[in-house]
Amino acid sequence: MKNVHRIEDYFTIKYRHKIFFTENVFSQENYILKNILEKDANSKALIVIDNGVVENNNTLLSSIAEYFNSVSIVSKCVTITGGEAIKNNLDKLIKVLSLIDKNHIDRHSYLIGIGGGAVLDITGFAAAIAHRGIRYIRIPTTTLAQCDSGVGIKNGLNLFGKKNFIGTFYPPIAVINDFNFLNSLSQRDKRSGLAEVVKIALIKNKKLFEEVQLLSDRLNSFEPSAMKSVIIKCAQLHFDHIVNGGDPFETGNSKPLDFGHWSAHKLEQISKFKIKHGEAVAAGIAIDTLYSANIGFIKPTTAKTIIDQLIKLGFQIYYPEIEIKDSNGKLIILEGLDEFREHLGGNLSITLLKGIGKSIQVNNIQLDLVEKSLNQLRNYC
Amino acid sequence: MKNVHRIEDYFTIKYRHKIFFTENVFSQENYILKNILEKDANSKALIVIDNGVVENNNTLLSSIAEYFNSVSIVSKCVTITGGEAIKNNLDKLIKVLSLIDKNHIDRHSYLIGIGGGAVLDITGFAAAIAHRGIRYIRIPTTTLAQCDSGVGIKNGLNLFGKKNFIGTFYPPIAVINDFNFLNSLSQRDKRSGLAEVVKIALIKNKKLFEEVQLLSDRLNSFEPSAMKSVIIKCAQLHFDHIVNGGDPFETGNSKPLDFGHWSAHKLEQISKFKIKHGEAVAAGIAIDTLYSANIGFIKPTTAKTIIDQLIKLGFQIYYPEIEIKDSNGKLIILEGLDEFREHLGGNLSITLLKGIGKSIQVNNIQLDLVEKSLNQLRNYC
Numbered sequence: 001m002k003n004v005h006r007i008e009d010y011f012t013i014k015y016r017h018k019i020f021f022t023e024n025v026f027s028q029e030n031y032i033l034k035n036i037l038e039k040d041a042n043s044k045a046l047i048v049i050d051n052g053v054v055e056n057n058n059t060l061l062s063s064i065a066e067y068f069n070s071v072s073i074v075s076k077c078v079t080i081t082g083g084e085a086i087k088n089n090l091d092k093l094i095k096v097l098s099l100i101d102k103n104h105i106d107r108h109s110y111l112i113g114i115g116g117g118a119v120l121d122i123t124g125f126a127a128a129i130a131h132r133g134i135r136y137i138r139i140p141t142t143t144l145a146q147c148d149s150g151v152g153i154k155n156g157l158n159l160f161g162k163k164n165f166i167g168t169f170y171p172p173i174a175v176i177n178d179f180n181f182l183n184s185l186s187q188r189d190k191r192s193g194l195a196e197v198v199k200i201a202l203i204k205n206k207k208l209f210e211e212v213q214l215l216s217d218r219l220n221s222f223e224p225s226a227m228k229s230v231i232i233k234c235a236q237l238h239f240d241h242i243v244n245g246g247d248p249f250e251t252g253n254s255k256p257l258d259f260g261h262w263s264a265h266k267l268e269q270i271s272k273f274k275i276k277h278g279e280a281v282a283a284g285i286a287i288d289t290l291y292s293a294n295i296g297f298i299k300p301t302t303a304k305t306i307i308d309q310l311i312k313l314g315f316q317i318y319y320p321e322i323e324i325k326d327s328n329g330k331l332i333i334l335e336g337l338d339e340f341r342e343h344l345g346g347n348l349s350i351t352l353l354k355g356i357g358k359s360i361q362v363n364n365i366q367l368d369l370v371e372k373s374l375n376q377l378r379n380y381c
Numbered sequence: 382m383k384n385v386h387r388i389e390d391y392f393t394i395k396y397r398h399k400i401f402f403t404e405n406v407f408s409q410e411n412y413i414l415k416n417i418l419e420k421d422a423n424s425k426a427l428i429v430i431d432n433g434v435v436e437n438n439n440t441l442l443s444s445i446a447e448y449f450n451s452v453s454i455v456s457k458c459v460t461i462t463g464g465e466a467i468k469n470n471l472d473k474l475i476k477v478l479s480l481i482d483k484n485h486i487d488r489h490s491y492l493i494g495i496g497g498g499a500v501l502d503i504t505g506f507a508a509a510i511a512h513r514g515i516r517y518i519r520i521p522t523t524t525l526a527q528c529d530s531g532v533g534i535k536n537g538l539n540l541f542g543k544k545n546f547i548g549t550f551y552p553p554i555a556v557i558n559d560f561n562f563l564n565s566l567s568q569r570d571k572r573s574g575l576a577e578v579v580k581i582a583l584i585k586n587k588k589l590f591e592e593v594q595l596l597s598d599r600l601n602s603f604e605p606s607a608m609k610s611v612i613i614k615c616a617q618l619h620f621d622h623i624v625n626g627g628d629p630f631e632t633g634n635s636k637p638l639d640f641g642h643w644s645a646h647k648l649e650q651i652s653k654f655k656i657k658h659g660e661a662v663a664a665g666i667a668i669d670t671l672y673s674a675n676i677g678f679i680k681p682t683t684a685k686t687i688i689d690q691l692i693k694l695g696f697q698i699y700y701p702e703i704e705i706k707d708s709n710g711k712l713i714i715l716e717g718l719d720e721f722r723e724h725l726g727g728n729l730s731i732t733l734l735k736g737i738g739k740s741i742q743v744n745n746i747q748l749d750l751v752e753k754s755l756n757q758l759r760n761y762c
Contacts, residue, residue, distance in 0.1 A: 004413065005402040007617055009624045012393045021386040032385065042727060090471070101541045106726030108634070129510070129547040131724050132535060133630070154513060160482045166510040168549060236388055243390045249514070253489070343512050345489030346423060 015171045017243055019151050021232055025139065025178040026063040034071050036137065036174045043109045045075040046099055048123045050082035050115025053141050056184030073110075076103045082119045084273040087158045096126040100134065110135045116142040116189070117149040117277065121167070124155030128170035136172045141181035143193025143227065144278045147234035148200075151175050153242060162339060163265045169249045177235065179228055190222045192278025194313050197234040199285055202306065203259045204237050206357030209309075216312045254349035254361050258340075260284030262350060263322075266336030270321045282315035283322065283377075290373035292353040295366070302356060307380060318381045322374055331374070337365055396552045398624055400532050402613055406520060406559040407444040415452050417518065417555045424490045426456040427480055429504045431463035431496025434522050437565035454491075457484045463500045465654040468539045477507040481515065491516045497523040497570070498530040498658065502548070505536030509551035517553045522562035524574025524608065525659045528615035529581075532556050534623060543720060544646045550630045558616065560609055571603045573659025575694050578615040580666055583687065584640045585618050587738030590690075597693045635730035635742050639721075641665030643731060644703075647717030651702045663696035664703065664758075671754035673734040676747070683737060688761060699762045703755055712755070718746055 020032050037045070047064060054060055061077055068075035078099055086092045096111075105111060111134055113123030120138050127136035140150025153171040156164030182190060194212075201208035211230065212219065218226035241257055242248050255261070264284030268275055275283075286307050293303035310317050324332050341348040347363045354360045401413050418426070428445060435441055442458055449456035459480055467473045477492075486492060492515055494504030501519050508517035521531030534552040537545030563571060575593075582589035592611065593600065599607035622638055623629050636642070645665030649656055656664075667688050674684035691698050705713050722729040728744045735741045 003404060005613055007400045007620050008397065009620070010395055010397050011624045011629050012395045013630055014391055014393045016389065016391050019388045023384060042722075097540060097547065101543070101546065104723060106723045107632070108726030129549055131546065131726075132537065132548045132550055134726075156513065159478060162482070165482065165512065166478065167513045168510055169513055232386055239388050239390070243392045248392050249394055251488070341423075342485060342487045345487030345512075345515075 015153075017153065017171055017239065018173070019175045019177065019235055019239060021177045021179065021228070021235075023178060023180045025176050026060070026067045028067070028070060032176055033067070033137075037071060037073055037110060042106070043073065044103060044105055045073050045110040045112060046103050046105045047075060047077045047112045047114065048096055048099070048119065049077065049079045050119040050141065051079040052082050053115055053181065053184075054079050057181070080119060080122070082116050084118050084268065084277070086118050087121055087156070090157070092122050093126055093157060096123055097130055100126060100130045105130070105134055107131050107134050110137055112137045112139060114139040114141060115145075116140070117145045120145055120150055121155045121157065121164075124170060124172065125157055125167055127172075128155060128168040133170065136170065138172045138175045140175065140177060142185060142189045143182060143191070143231065144189075144196060145193070146177040146179075146182070147193050147231040148196035148238060149277075150177070151235045151238050153248060161269070163269060164343075177231065179224065179231075182222070182224070182227060187222075188276060188279070190227075191314050192276045194219060194230070195278040195282040195285065195310070195315060197230045198306075198310060198313070199259050199281060200234050200237045200257070202285065202289075202353055202356060203256070203351060203359035204241075204357065205233075208233050208237070209356050212313075213309060216309070220312065220314055250344065253344055253346040254351070255340075255344060256351055256359065256361065259351040259353075259359060260286075260288045262336045262340035263287050263333050266333050266339065267319065267321055270324055270332055271319065275319060275321065279315065282310050283317050283319060286310060286317040286377055286380075287322075287370070287373050288350070288352060290376050291365075291369055294369045294372055295352070297352055297354050297360065302353075306356070318377050323378070331371070333374075334367065334370065396534075398534065398552055398620065399554070400556045400558065400616055400620060402558045402560065402609070402616075404559060404561045406557050407441070407448045409448070409451060413557055414448070414518075418452060418454055418491060423487070424454065425484060425486055426454050426491040426493060427484050427486045428456060428458045428493045428495065429477055429480070429500065430458065430460045431500040431522065432460040433463050434496055434562065434565075435460050438562070461500060461503070463497050465499050465649065465658070467499050468502055468537070471538070473503050474507055474538060477504055478511055481507060481511045486511070486515055488512050488515050491518060493518045493520060495520040495522060496526075497521070498526045501526055501531055502536045502538065505551060505553065506538055506548055508553075509536060509549040514551065517551065519553045519556045521556065521558060523566060523570045524563060524572070524612065525570075525577060526574070527558040527563070528574050528612040529577035529619060530658075531558070532616045532619050534629060542650070544650060545724075558612070560605065560612075563603070563605070563608060568603075569657060569660070571608075572695050573657045575600060575611070576659040576663040576666065576691070576696060578611045579687075579691060579694070580640050580662060581615050581618045581638070583666065583670075583734055583737060584637070584732060584740035585622075585738060586614070589614050589618070590737050593694075594690060597690070601693065601695055631725065634725055634727040635732070636721075636725060637732055637740065637742065640732040640734075640740060641667075641669045643717045643721035644668050644714050647714050647720065648700065648702055651705060651713055652700065656700060656702065660696065663691050664698050664700060667691060667698040667758055667761075668703075668751070668754050669731070669733060671757050672746075672750055675750045675753055676733070678733055678735050678741065683734075687737070699758050704759070712752070714755075715748065715751065
């Protein structure tokens with residue numbers, strides 16, 4: 001074809017991904033945050049905190065104020081409601097954006113999100129789009145956020161009834177896991193994240209699964225040293241996948257870390273988010289473990305070992321919401337398969353187990369075997 | 382400090398930036414788009430077109446439908462209103478996102494934006510955040526978008542009365558400049574983008590400024606071969622800056638390409654966007670050119686050459702809106718300096734001229750010399 005002119009070249013963007021594990025991040029002796037905050041002219045910090053965290057930590061707001069005074073950075077602290085429901089409309093996002101505007105947080109200033117996954121999702125998305133990206137620091141406060149969602153590079157909001165329909169890949173400049181925040185969590189929030197530990201162990205690391213087995217009783221009573229040990233290992237495995245997995249922004253077809261997640265996302269939605277993400281993941285792991293056995297990838301005894309382990313950790317692995325049907329008699333949870341495919345696009349790609357610590361991607365799911373797995377799960381309990 | 386554990390590593394994201402210059406992109410013989418669209422299973426295309434473009438090109442919608450039929454990709458065409466005003470609230474963004482949802486556009490499908498800068502900003506932002514990023518192709522239809530905004534990697538929406546307060550860096554998978562779209566533009570839209578040609582010539586490339594001088598009459602009558610020549614060179618200079626400038630996502634303090642833009646952005650806003658971006662940029666170039674002379678960086682005769690050239694191209698370089706004052710008697714346009722600083726953060730950094738084709742960054746602006754420059758500009762006309 002005549003008269004075609006073309007300009008083409010590559011460029012790369014380099015990201016430095018950092019996760020710290022500590023205690024008392026806002027004590028005067030703790031140097032982690034001080035070292036991260038560059039003292040640019042005019043740089044400021046806006047701290048957005050999950051109000052559940054503030055309610056459980058009486059001295060937190062005063063500690064934060066003292067901390068920023070001591071490092072001579074102008075700061076403003078604001079609390080917002082936490083929980084998945086805040087992701088269901090744009091109100092909280094707009095609120096955080098307006099705080100960024102009013103407090104003159106620019107591309108050389110800091111937005112610090114402190115809380116569970118939902119608050120980190122809202123603050124992370126706001127940071128990603130305000131002024132086309134401001135410096136963002138995550139301080140996850142739940143087991144789930146410390147070992148999984150908070151250590152990643154994504155954020156998301158629910159739109160049109162679809163989980164994380166909008167969001168971005170936006171690496172925070174640092175993630176700081178402060179184990180002290182775990183002490184004041186509800187039992188549900190302490191436990192929920194352990195499902196992600198079991199998940200990543202099953203697909204990536206047999207040794208971690210064995211450690212979870214060994215620590216069962218201590219994890220079930222949330223004994224701090226046991227919790228720290230598995231959280232660090234789970235975070236490290238997620239980190240390795242992002243940094244060394246070859247596809248940090250997920251341009252391919254598969255979401256290899258999302259074992260058990262096609263049904264978990266849908267189960268959360270069916271329950272109107274009364275079932276927490278980690279709780280839904282435990283059920284989703286059980287479903288896909290039984291499916292892996294039904295299709296012949298693992299032995300039934302291996303499936304039993306896995307599901308018994310989830311139960312030992314205190315998870316309710318079956319919920320009546322799993323078997324709710326639509327007006328045509330179709331199980332609503334099965335819509336999760338198509339929504340899961342559609343998020344990435346291309347062919348369906350589901351992670352299944354070939355053994356403990358070993359996963360496989362499949363492009364086809366037999367619906368009759370899913371229904372069989374759901375029946376087995378109901379009878380299991 | 383005891384008990385600190387740290388995980389840290391780098392990862393990189395590689396982008397391939399491609400700009401094509403062609404005519405009749407939707408004719409059956411044109412292979413450019415066909416080669417870009419991968420034929421993944423389930424991949425679809427949603428085409429969002431500026432309705433001004435459709436009004437001026439009667440056969441466009443049928444050509445697009447035929448084109449996608451011939452390449453066997455399911456496509457859906459939707460028109461939206463263009464113009465900067467659509468960026469002032471979230472309505473059009475939500476509309477495009479809902480079209481992405483309803484038409485099942487996933488991360489392996491395509492969103493194609495066809496139009497001027499505003500439509501490309503809305504569609505580019507929607508593509509950046511839907512499913513955390515879907516494949517995006519830009520087909521700019523105005524002089525301005527073809528030589529400047531459309532060939533870059535940014536998008537933006539106005540919020541809280543601030544231009545591009547939200548947005549992202551999201552490289553499109555391709556930009557296709559179809560010169561045929563220029564034929565049906567209004568005179569204002571044909572001319573407006575030439576301000577960006579003058580801008581980039583002044584800060585980067587003396588030869589291009591000389592070419593603009595030589596082609597003055599032909600550019601003033603929008604003679605196609607003259608327009609093509611300067612659009613390609615202007616796009617190439619912007620492309621080089623993104624790909625080889627070392628800071629594609631603008632993490633530093635300066636916006637070296639935004640010569641004349643601190644006042645231009647504010648002037649657009651003061652005029653409620655009645656003054657088009659390129660028109661405002663012509664005035665902004667004149668202001669900062671006079672300032673560069675007043676501070677002694679360039680000779681008054683050089684400033685005169687530059688401003689005369691803008692006038693020769695048909696630009697109105699002075700607008701009464703430039704001198705509107707607030708209730709305290711302060712020129713509103715001066716707020717543009719602080720907003721410009723705040724967008725990037727850190728210290729103020731303004732591009733000035735040291736000569737034709739040669740720029741310099743300064744961190745301080747003398748307000749009395751700005752006012753002197755504005756007076757000179759008024760008297761110039």
